[in-house]
Amino acid sequence: MKLLTFAHRGEAQAFLAAFVFKPVEFFFDGLLKSDEYYLLITGEGPHTASEKTITVLAKFNEEITEVLNIGVAGSLTNKLKKQDLVWVRTAYAHHAERLEFKSFSSLNPKDMKSPNDCMTAFSRVLSNEEKKKLSHFASLVDRELWAVASAANLFKIPFRALKIISDDLTPTEADICKFVKEEAPLFSEKLLTEFKTTETETEALKVLPIEKENIFLSDKAFYFTTSQERKLQSMLDGLKLKGISPESLMKNESIQKIKETEKSPKDKTRLLLLFLGDQLNPIAVKIRASLEEILSPLSDAKITSTFDSAFEDDWLNLSVRIQSSRDLEKVKNSLKIFSYEDFKKILDGQFDV
C-alpha cells in the first residue's frame, strides 16, 4: 500500500473525493486510509512533514511499500511554467543559509530520467535573490519533499514526488493564501489525473516479482542464525553473479553429501557456508591447498601449523607436543624436509592455477 503525503488538504481534495478515505485513529489528525492508499496531511514545512511521516511509517511501515509526496512547488527556472506537472528526480534541502549535504533520489526509472530536482526550503522563498541562489541546485522549490524523502529513506522505503508548478514568478504571502483558496481545486485535479495515469501505466507494466523462497533456509537439514542467513544470502548473490543458481547448487553432489552427513543442522550449515565460500573463491582454495601440501611434512609429524588466513602476512606458527625421543626425531626430520622458502613463494604468488 502506498502512502500519499500532502502539505495541505487543498492539494489533496481531488484525491479525497476520488477514493473512499476514512480517518485513521492516530496520534494526530490528518491520517486517512482507503482500500488502496494511506493519505497523510503533513502540514506546511519540513519539520511537521518529517515528524508526521516518520510517525506514520514507524507504525505502518510493514504495510507501506512506497511513499509519495504530492503537491505544489515553485519554479526556479524559466523552463517550468505554472501548472506544469513534474516528477522529481532528487530532493535537496536548504536550511538557514546553508545547504544540507544529504540528498535523496527516486529510484523509479522514469524519475531518474527526469531533469528536475527539487529544493526543499526550510523557510518560504520570497525574494528573487533567494530563488537565484537555489536555482543553481534545483529547478523547483517546495517546503516538504526532502523531509518526507528522508523519512522514507530511514525506513528503507522508496519514495516518489509529483509536483505541480504553482508559480513562475516570485510569490508574495498574499499570493500563497490566494492559491490555497482559489487555485487548489484545479491543481489538485491535475495532480490526481497525472497520478492516476501513472498508476495505470505502472499497473500495466507491473511484472509481479516472483519472490522465490530461499531453498536453503527452508531446508530442514540446516539451521541458520541471523548472521549466517545474511552471509548465505550474500554468498548466493555472489554466486548468482557468477552464473550459479541456488537450484543448481542444491543439486550439487557435495551439498547433498553435507545434507546426508550425520551431523547437527548447525554443523551442516557451517559446512555449507564453507563450501559456498570455496565456490566463490576458487583461487583461494588452490592457494590454501598449495600451502597445505608444502606443510604436509609437518602435519605428518603431528606439527600443527597456522598461518595468516588472509594470506597477507609472512608468518608461520608451529606447535607440537613431544612425548618421546622418537617424537623429537620425527619433528627434526620433518623440519629438515620442510622448506620455508617454498611456503613463502606461494604467498608471493608463485604458484600454478
Added chain:
Amino acid sequence: MFEIIYIENQLIDHPKVLEILKKYPNSEIKKINKVEDVFGRVKKPYLQKRTNLNLFLGEKKGQLVKLAPPAYGLSGEPHYYFVHAYNCIYECNYCYLQGYFHSPDIVLYLNHEEIALEIKKVAVDYHAKNPEHIVWFHAGEYSDSLALTSLSGELNHYFKLFRELSNCNLELRTKSVNIKELLKEEPLSNIITSFSLSPAHRIKSNDLKTPPLKSRLEAIRELNAKGFPIGIHFDPIIHDEQFIESYEELADLLLEHIPANKIRYISLGVVRFTKEVYQKVQRNYPESDLLAQEFVRSFDNKIRYNRPMRLWMLQKVKQQLVDRGIPEERIYLCMEDTELDPMNKTND
C-alpha cells in the same frame, strides 16, 4: 551534452569560455562566484551523469601541483600531479571518482598559465637539490587527460612548458581516442601519452562509455607513427576465467599496433577499491561481476585480491609481456604494498 554551464564571474569574457559557449548554444548559463560555491555542495548521485551533466568553468586555487602517492609511476623518481579538471565523461564501474567529489559534474579549470608557473617552480626547486633526477608530472589524476581536450584546449600550454623543462616528463593518461588536439603539437620526447588498456570484453563490461580496445589501439598506432612517445597501463587487471588467455591476446594485439621497443613503459596494477568506493560499486552496479571477485579487506583496509593472488596475476601478465620482447626494466608493477614487490625482493 551539458545541461547547465556554470561560469565563474571573472571568466565570463575569457576567450576559452566564449569558445566553449559557442559549442553548447542550448546549455543554460549560470554565473557564480566560485566553482566551490555550487560544485559538490550537495550530494548529487553519480549516475545522474547519464541524464544530467553540468559543466563548471573556473580557476583552480590553492595548491596547484601536488606530490603523488608513493606507488605512483616508475619508482625511484619523484612524481607530482597537477589538477586542471575534475571528473570524467566516461563511466568505468570501478572508478574511484564515483565516491570522490559527491558530484559527477565536470569542472574545467582555465588558469593553465598559473598551473604551468607552479609546475616550473616545483621542477626548479626539486632540481636545485637533485639535479640528476627526472621529475615526473601527471595530468589527469581526477580526469581523463585527453577526453575533453578539444573543449579545454590546454595541451598547447603544457607542450610549450615541457619544451623548456627537458629534465622533466609529463604523462597524459587516457582511455580516450580523442587525439586531434595532440596531433596539432610537435611530439616531445618528455611528453608521454599513456593509454589504459584492458581486454576487449573487460572494456565492454567495465569501462562503460569509453572507446573500445580496437579504437584505442588505432590511436596508439597513429600517435606512435607520428613520433609521440607512448606508455601503456594494464590497470586495473580484473580476474576472470579467461584472464590468462585474454591478457595474452591483449599483449599480442598491442604489439601488432606498436613495436615493443617503442613502448616507453608498461605499468601493471590489479583492481582495488577503498571501502567507500566499493560500496558505491555495490550501489551503482549491483549486477557487475566485480562484486563476485575474490576480494579481501587488505592490509591498508582497501578491498583487493588476497596477496598471493594479486602477485600471481601481476607476475603472470608481466611474464607474458617479457616473453613477447618487452624489456623487463620497462615494466613496473603499480602496488601500494611496495615491500611485497617481487622485483624489489629479487634485488635483496
